[in-house]
Amino acid sequence: MVDDNSSSNKRRTVTIADVANASGTSGATVSRVLSGYEFVKESTRNRVMEAVKRLGYVANLPARSLAGGRSRIIGLLVPNLDNGYVGTIAQGIDQALASANYDPILYTSHRHPGKETFYANAIANGLTEGLLLVAPQVLTTYLDSLRERNFPYVLIDQTDATENSNVVESTNRQGAYEATQYLVKLGHTRIAFIRGALTVQSAKDRLQGFKDALEDCGIPVCEDLILEGNYQQQNGYETTKTLLQSGESLPTAIFASNDLSAFGAMDAVRECGFSIPEDISIIGFDDVPQSSMVYPKLTTVRQPLELMGKVAARMLLERIGCPNLPPQRNTLDTQLIIRDSCGPYPAQRDRIEQA
Template identity: 50%
Template sequence: MPPTIKQVAERAGVSMSTVSHVLNGTHFVSPELTQRVLNAVQELDYRLNPVARSLAGGRSGVIGVMIPEVAVSYSGEILRGIDEELASAGYDLLLHTTHNQRVKEPVFVHTLAHGLTEGLLLLLPSDPNAYLAPLHKKNFPYVVIDHQGFDDFSPTVVSTNWRGAFDATQYLIELGHQRIGFVAGASHTSSALERLQGYRAALQQAGIPFDAELVREGYFLRTPSYEAALHLLDLPDPPTAIFTANDVSAFGVIDAIHSRGLHFPDDVSVIGFDDIPEAAAARPALTTVRQQLVEMGRTAVRMLMEYITQPERPMQRVTLGTELIIRESCKPPKNSA
């Protein structure tokens, strides 16, 4: 069994509380005793037990992360940012995956907030209103990633979804497209809504009337997006370009284009959102709106650290910029060429 603080105290000839103070810097301890404690720690190869520490009211060094799914690149990239930043802050990562089941969210948040964790990171929560208020009330540190507008007290980090969607749509318009489809994301997320609005705004600015026929929900998922695209492609006056709410959806749309025997990207252009690694790896490579995924994770962690160290710090919201990444999946429409 590993040594305890008691053994360190005995070896150093001091009390447990002195050891604790040395280790935590919670109280001035004379250089001599400090040194004796440090020596004892070294000799015994002692490490603080995070569990006991946490129970006794100290820091546990663990941050809870709730994420809808691990394997999707989108989450994976954000998680990477979280993980890297957490590591450099000396924190561990307790992961909860909801597997996209929103009923699990309140349970997980409760467990995480009343357990080992010092703070919480919530990625793309689907029903935050249901459980965030109590957290906020008791001043428990948390940051929400990629969802906003559901309340006015939760710190968030998001992307310029509206702008990104606007840019993507505008790019398509500049290429000459007039019939532009949109495979939208799950409508309970703010990002899906904002992207839809950005799309509409770009259309409007170009004087292209909005056609509700051209918008179908793809829920950020490949198969539903495939089906949505099939529907769009089968329209009497089908789109010559399709903008999708994320890259995964874009791949579903491309599947649909192929399955209708059309040529991609010559017959139908596709533009995605996110710039997940697969977007660059695909051939033709996917033109898309880059979100700073890794940076979102990093930023969220940094914000969380600030809330942990300064509980009274006022709520803060960060918006990270998006960038249009032009690759090979968009061409001018055929008739205009």
């Protein structure tokens, strides 16, 4: 019952030493109590906890980190923040992190063009315990450093060719396959495909799924209908517009390999005077929140984004706990979400082509 309201009111923050004094123990013991160390006498523990509460003690994170403790911070590298895709994943991550009492520090990749800055910020500076990489476009640059240091990380919706990374992804090929089949079943044979950058594994897989489905349905793959893309809405818009204005025999359906480019495609299609899905069907991939809010509601392949974030975060936390677990790959199921943007092969097709 030491009352240390002594004359020193210079000290700003309550330190572990204050708690030690107030509870008549040593700093070491307080630290043990706080870290849940087993061999502390019940009564001591209580005394310490009481003092902690009474003084409003909160551990100083930098000090703890420096001394070798856990910072309970993980780095979250995202490409940007202004679309639902990232937000939804982040939401899942945040939930999983929250229940483990971790916080994410945010790194946006657009501002880290090279390896340097990002590496410096996230890894070498000793703050984060692990890293979550959301759909990074470029990975070769720093993945090696990460592995070299045995620094825990997991890739979300992106794959490392070496198979040495922990990754959470979804059944991209299968999803695209089903989407394509769906379109074919509706009677479409001329289907345009807007692909993502082929540096991104998911873009390759989705393209593959598309081609496989076409092949399996006995429809020849027409390379002219495979449009170069980058998962951006603007690109979806431009590439679609170019296609529709090319005057060549038009597609009756467009498979945009992510929702964002699908939104762009929708704009372009409408601007060219076609209606969706009467003239041209559009299908996307991801099922971001907006997809059910656009008009017409977008038929798309759902990736369980929030779940992916959650799974990834848990996976990371697990690795942080046991640094030597072997790399693991977690592939979650996609699901075709049928809404209003796809229709049967357009009857009025001919009328349109004359226009």
